[in-house]
Amino acid sequence: MLPKLLSAGGPVAWLLLLAGAAAIAVFLERLLRFHSDQINSTEFIAGIRNVLKRENIVEALSICDATPGPVARMVKTAILSRDRGREGVREAIEEAGLIEMPRLEEKLGLIATIAQVAPLIGLFGTVLGFVDILREMEAHGLAASPVLLTGGVWKALISTALGLAVAIPCYVGYNYLVSRVNSIVRDMEKISTEIVNLLGDMGSGRKG
Numbered sequence: 001m002l003p004k005l006l007s008a009g010g011p012v013a014w015l016l017l018l019a020g021a022a023a024i025a026v027f028l029e030r031l032l033r034f035h036s037d038q039i040n041s042t043e044f045i046a047g048i049r050n051v052l053k054r055e056n057i058v059e060a061l062s063i064c065d066a067t068p069g070p071v072a073r074m075v076k077t078a079i080l081s082r083d084r085g086r087e088g089v090r091e092a093i094e095e096a097g098l099i100e101m102p103r104l105e106e107k108l109g110l111i112a113t114i115a116q117v118a119p120l121i122g123l124f125g126t127v128l129g130f131v132d133i134l135r136e137m138e139a140h141g142l143a144a145s146p147v148l149l150t151g152g153v154w155k156a157l158i159s160t161a162l163g164l165a166v167a168i169p170c171y172v173g174y175n176y177l178v179s180r181v182n183s184i185v186r187d188m189e190k191i192s193t194e195i196v197n198l199l200g201d202m203g204s205g206r207k208g
Contacts, residue, residue, distance in 0.1 A: 008151070009158035012125030016118060016159070020166040023114045026107045027173045034180040037069035037104075041187040045194050048075060052198060057082075070100035071187050078195045086200040093192045100188070104181045108174060115170035122163015129156025 007013075044067060051060045057079065064076035074096045081092035132152030 008154040009162060010125065010128065010155045012121060012128065012155075012159045013162050016121055016125075016162045016166050019114050019118060019121070020170075023111050023166070023170045023173070026110050027177065030107060030177050031180075034104075034177070034184065037071075038180070038184050038187070039067060039069050039071060041071055041191055044071065045075075045191055048195070049198055052079075070096075070104065070184060071191050074100065074188055075191060075195050078192070078199060082199045086196060089199050090192075090196050093196065097188060097192070101185075104184060108177055108181070111170050111174045111177070115167050115174055118167035118170065119163045122159045122161070122166075125159025125163070126156040129153065129159060 009016075044063075047063055048060055051063065060079055061076060064072045064079070074093055077092050077096040078089050081089050084092065129152045132155060134152075136152065
């Protein structure tokens, strides 16, 4: 059934199908990536805090290396910058955040683009379908058989429907992925404040 509909929809239908497949592939890749990147930040920072209280820097770095995601990488950067003072640690975290954000937002633009463009591609296919109808009417005049016109009608309807069928899930998927990014960013912001205070207190203790 599907191949028959795609064949009736013409090249535009196949283009929309490829765009939808690309969007699905990107969505699944990002979903798996975010699933591994988002950790239990409360447990993670509690473990780091306990280790740092014993001034075991090596173990703290090992925990960061063993934990996936931007939060752990940011904390590792902060620990490595602990001798730069509170402001130095804060600057290092900000620089790490600037590196992590493009990684989190990578490929999301593709899904957003497909969501925006798919209806327009479908509309283009609709126009092509009406062009086919007018061509048949021009060639056969009022004697044009309805059977000759149905090809253009099918092309128009399938293109419109497929454009919306691709765009709507893409839009929903994009917004879901953005919400996951925002959740990870909130974890990063929360942890950055805690690690700055923690390393700052350690530095004050050493000076005392």
